[in-house]
Amino acid sequence: MAKVIKLRKGLDINLKGKATKEIASVKCPGEYALVPDDFTGVKPKVVVKEGDAVKAGDALFVDKLHPEVKFVSPVSGTVSMVERGDRRKLLSIRVKADEKQEARQFDTKGDVKSLMLESGLFAFLRQRPYDVVANPEDKPKAIFVSAFNSMPLSQDFEYVLQGQEAEFQAGLSALAKLAKVYLGVSAKQTAKALTEAKDCEVNVFDGPAPAGNVGVQINHVSPVNKGEVVWTLGAEEVIFLGRLLKNGTVDFTRTIALAGSEVKAPKYYKVMVGQKLTSLLEGTINAESARIINGNVMTGLKTSAEGWLGAHATEVNVIPEGDHADEMLGWIMPRFNTFSTHRSYFSWLFGKKKEYVIDARIKGGERHMIMSGEYDKVFPMDIYAGYLIKAIIAGDIDRQEALGIYEVAPEDFAIAEFVDSSKLELQRIVREGLDILRKENA
């Protein structure tokens, strides 16, 4: 029987607009794009030219420092644009899809690592420390996969998994050839493909968000020490690997949740990595003053309908922007429909069943850290979150190391950032801290 790890710290936020269990398909649009920024920590080097014909699985760009890490086209077609921004920063590479899709055939007999590198699947692996794309030269002590996401409005992986169990298991078995694999499962999940998965150690996590964060799971199972490396892979990306092994071709089709209070009928959609969001959002959302989030409401990036589905996004959330709310005297009004963990509001009266619509306002001014212990209440790791944040702000690298920065990723601070009464941008602070640290240690 798998070990059950009970987590008490955290917060489940009950948002309106959860996806119903129903899968819709959308019309395949003409253009797809790969956005290098989705792969944190990579210096992209473009290996195609505008007008080149590519198959699904052909590299569009590679990492300058590790050219063997390839980032491949999800579809076959013609490279229509290499989009660059300020200082020639590569923004995206767009591919106009062919009518008839062709995919490059890979030899699945050989070494798993070189197969993953060649087929672009290695690019989905992330590493702790630094929460960046994994380095193929490292020897990881373990690979962690979290089979659930505990954030609000997130994809229910157990539902997505239905019908793909064999691919999932094949992916896990392949990963096990690289390093020991740990699978984190939620206490609510019962699917045999998860609880009785083979070639990996299954740990059950029982607790509120962010229990589904792979970082939290690592901290409780096998914390990262200085000098150690752990790789992580999204659960749906394990299925990508399984498909590749089965068919010999890449297939980056995801079943994402289109959810949020501004979505007319929240449900699941079968889409492809890099697909234009317009195809998903046209007519399905109340577009006026809505915030479209590429990814989860807690961790994803604000984008527009013109954006592209992020490489790691398992959901697209749409919430009200709220920038014309003009709410009066917020410091004293009761604000019954407002969600807060704080007892000076009344959401504690209405229980956990009530669903809230929360807009994107910060709802306060940024201050120095005033209240103590706010982060610790929702930060289920053996780390002094407030002190770590202060060390990052102060730029004290030795202290960051001592306080455990190698174990965290920005997403682990998402709930803490939500509850913070001083409104500090914790995820941004952690991201910048990790980037500086990586540069220093390079």
Added chain:
Amino acid sequence: MNPIKKLFDNIHPYVEEGGKFHAFRSLVDGFETFAFVPNTTGRVGSVNIHDAIDSKRIMSLVVIALLPALLFGMFNVGYQNAAACGMLEEATFWGMFWYGFLAVLPKIIVSYVVGLGIEFVVAQWKNEEIQEGFLVSGILIPMIVPVTCPLWMLAIAVAFSVILAKEIFGGTGMNIFNPALITRAFLFFSYPSCMTGDATVWVAQDTILGLGYKATDAYTAATPLGEAAQAGFAGFTPETIQDAITGLIPGCIGETSVIAIALGGLLLLWTGVASWKTMLSVFVGGAATGYLMQALGLTQIQWYEQLVLGGFAFGAVFMATDPVTSCRTECGKYVFGLLVGFIAVLVRVLNPGYPEGMMLAILLMNLFASLIDYCFVQSNINKRAKRAIVK
């Protein structure tokens, strides 16, 4: 559109960079953020939704929690005045309350005008938003001074503490010492005759706008703790302790009534603004030390009397629990609280010069709070370092 919103929108061009009244940007900004929840939304790369709690709401809540003690304090000022003049039979409840109100209001106004004035100037100078911390300090300060404290002294003390105890450290959240207590300490060391002792400081002795009574002779009233410090003291009567719980004793304006303080304390605990760990351990530390001192025969004050007299309860509920200047680690809060209680009673019993010890105890522990935290954080660091070596 909301007319008030419109008004602010019309003012904006004048106070922005290059506007005619740019010097008032922080002021307008301060009022606008109080009138309306800011409409700014999260940036790309930060969390997309936020809890509705902010520091304005928290600070306002503490001010609300202070109101019972403040209102009772106003009444008690009138009550003590009537008692000093022997007019208790004649005096009415509202007469006494309005007298106290008129005696205390100028202090509140002076404290806020001076303190917030400095805050506005600093916010303007640093091009930041106004920090709300002084909303609480500004109401705390009049509550921890004697009613006879002259306004000019108060103004100097407030300016001293806001500038030297808070702003030079970087403002609310960065200060080491509780600004309200620094104000009191400043007054205490600079003008001791107006702040302590068995002199005439605790009771208002003159009429205000025709209200209240004028004492014929200079009336001297000592606080119960002052009495206890005098030679020949043989223990309090139950009546004194009863008065100390209801609050009808001479003392600083807001500190006398344990019941009124408890009401505010419950609100702070219920909302989680104050840490129950700190609050509880201050009382435990004080009681234990009081018991010890009594057992050693050093004092005639019963251990439970220590907790209801003087500024102990007020300090434990509103001062020691200040999240900025007390410990930030959860375990540290216990140590911090216990030591505050311990030192407060220790100073009371062993220091012959001054009968009260709460202010000095909290200020001293403010200084040591980071050291206590350091020990607990360091143990986490050591654990991590050890883990790395074992592997």
